[in-house]
Amino acid sequence: MGMTLTEKILAKASGNTTVSPGQIVMARPRVVATMDTQAKMVFQAFEKLGLEKMPNPDLFAVIFDHRVPDDDVKQAELHKYEREMLAKYGIKKFHDIGRGGIMHQILAEQAYAFPGQLTVATESHTPTSGAVGGVVVGIGASEAACALATGDVWLRVPSTIKIELTGELPPYVMTKDVALKIMSILGYERDAVYMAVEFAGDGLKNLSMDSRLTLANMVADVGAKNAIFPVDDVTVEYFKGRTDEPVEKLSPDPDAHYDRVITINMSELEPLLAVHPDMDNIHPVSEIEKQRIPVNMAFVGTCTNGRYEDLAITAEILKGRKIAPNVRFCCAPASQEVFIRAAKDGLLNTIAEAGVEFTPVGCSACAGTHQGVIGDGEVAITAGPRNWVGRMGSKKGIIYLGSPAIVAASAIAGYICSPNSIK
Numbered sequence: 001m002g003m004t005l006t007e008k009i010l011a012k013a014s015g016n017t018t019v020s021p022g023q024i025v026m027a028r029p030r031v032v033a034t035m036d037t038q039a040k041m042v043f044q045a046f047e048k049l050g051l052e053k054m055p056n057p058d059l060f061a062v063i064f065d066h067r068v069p070d071d072d073v074k075q076a077e078l079h080k081y082e083r084e085m086l087a088k089y090g091i092k093k094f095h096d097i098g099r100g101g102i103m104h105q106i107l108a109e110q111a112y113a114f115p116g117q118l119t120v121a122t123e124s125h126t127p128t129s130g131a132v133g134g135v136v137v138g139i140g141a142s143e144a145a146c147a148l149a150t151g152d153v154w155l156r157v158p159s160t161i162k163i164e165l166t167g168e169l170p171p172y173v174m175t176k177d178v179a180l181k182i183m184s185i186l187g188y189e190r191d192a193v194y195m196a197v198e199f200a201g202d203g204l205k206n207l208s209m210d211s212r213l214t215l216a217n218m219v220a221d222v223g224a225k226n227a228i229f230p231v232d233d234v235t236v237e238y239f240k241g242r243t244d245e246p247v248e249k250l251s252p253d254p255d256a257h258y259d260r261v262i263t264i265n266m267s268e269l270e271p272l273l274a275v276h277p278d279m280d281n282i283h284p285v286s287e288i289e290k291q292r293i294p295v296n297m298a299f300v301g302t303c304t305n306g307r308y309e310d311l312a313i314t315a316e317i318l319k320g321r322k323i324a325p326n327v328r329f330c331c332a333p334a335s336q337e338v339f340i341r342a343a344k345d346g347l348l349n350t351i352a353e354a355g356v357e358f359t360p361v362g363c364s365a366c367a368g369t370h371q372g373v374i375g376d377g378e379v380a381i382t383a384g385p386r387n388w389v390g391r392m393g394s395k396k397g398i399i400y401l402g403s404p405a406i407v408a409a410s411a412i413a414g415y416i417c418s419p420n421s422i423k
Contacts, residue, residue: 002063002253004160006196009250013118021159026152030134030145031093031112033121034230035103036064040078042122043085045145054089060148061093061112062086063103063360083109096370101361104128104303107136108142108213110339111243115231116250120144120153125303126222127197132238133231133250135196138220148167152271156358160196160223161186162258165203167267172419174200174313175211176305176383176403179218180272181264186222192225195259199254200230203266209238210309217304217385269300271418274401277361277389281321285406287396289417296378297327297392298411300404301359305383306334308341310404315347317408317419318354329407330372332364354412368393381410 003011007019014025034042039062046054054060060080086094093112100106104125107113107164113129119136120126126138139153146327163182169175180250186192197219199212207215212229221228229235231250239247271285300306300314312332323329331351333339339361342348352358359365366384373393374380380392380399383406387399399417409419 001254004256023157029120030117034063037066038122039082041141045142048228057090063095065102068097068362102303105347106336127219127227128229131216158196159259161260164201164263168206172405174403175214177272188280197224197227210307276398285418294418297380301332301380302384304385311342314408315350323355323411329411332359
């Protein structure tokens with residue numbers, strides 16, 4: 001029996017010829033990563049091990065992204081402690097304010113997540129970087145500390161669901177809509193818990209790395225252990241100029257076993273929304289549009305939709321228009337690289353001229369703790385990853401989850417609507 005992509009990579013990382021679902025392996029990660037909200041816990045767990053120094057500080061990457069810049073003294077003291085610990089252990093893979101962005105974006109941009117290799121990180125959206133063709137999985141702070149001490153991490157090899165994508169996305173339909181379609185099929189933490197989700201099919205050739213990162217990101221909330229794409233021409237092109245390491249194409253064995261195969265024709269999709277407070281309560285936006293639900297807050301950004309393509313479609317829809325008077329619109333690029341490229345290409349000017357406020361590069365309003373939160377009874381339309389109760393601020397707020405195209409169109413109209421309704 002052949003192996004899936006995830007099985008191949010875990011076999012290589014653990015020094016095995018072959019592995020199978022359910023097997024426990026000790027595997028060597030390329031990088032162990034964390035961010036500002038959990039770095040302190042990792043350092044504290046590491047210090048409890050009693051080691052005088054970190055055996056391989058180059059294994060560790062730390063990215064400040066959740067609450068940047070510091071928004072109160074408590075947060076400033078947390079960052080101060082973490083910077084001191086970074087200096088103490090000689091950690092060089094550190095991305096401070098203005099030097100990085102959201103961890104999941106940085107893992108891909110900096111080649112910390114890499115084709116054919118294992119990377120681990122302490123955050124729930126870690127599957128995002130599996131878009132580059134590596135196994136990228138989330139672990140806890142204590143596991144991260146042990147991995148930094150030993151160089152290994154234990155994992156159970158997951159079973160795999162294959163999602164075959166065919167066709168091409170229609171205008172104003174994005175991979176966020178594909179992700180929501182997958183959510184409607186697999187459910188929120190229902191049918192794919194601790195499984196690998198492997199993307200395949202002729203439709204992949206039509207998806208850029210930005211689009212793939214969005215798809216892999218949303219897989220986190222179907223409960224999957226990881227998401228993964230084959231290493232193809234798109235992957236090879238993405239890493240040009242990012243690393244001198246060779247990128248070898250990688251695909252599953254023809255006789256690999258999958259627990260389930262799902263086929264989605266992207267040509268048949270329309271813009272979709274996840275309706276508050278459930279991620280798997282999915283409806284066509286054309287259906288919700290009939291209700292003319294007023295919007296208070298619009299947001300484009302996060303590890304889901306803060307990439308260049310997301311800013312480009314936002315700018316395309318906003319160009320020459322103004323957002324509605326009842327709407328405030330915030331935008332947060334996912335990384336400095338994205339921010340700089342969008343600035344050079346004029347996207348930021350176009351977006352700002354429509355009346356949009358840019359917040360600092362990072363997670364921004366997504367978790368409801370930093371810049372752009374909503375109040376009681378307010379309605380948010382967001383391109384972020386989640387629409388749970390209290391996710392973007394008040395527990396009495398209402399959150400609709402959609403693509404950047406839907407967010408931009410709704411901000412112009414003043415109520416939730418399809419991008420196809422903006423003339």
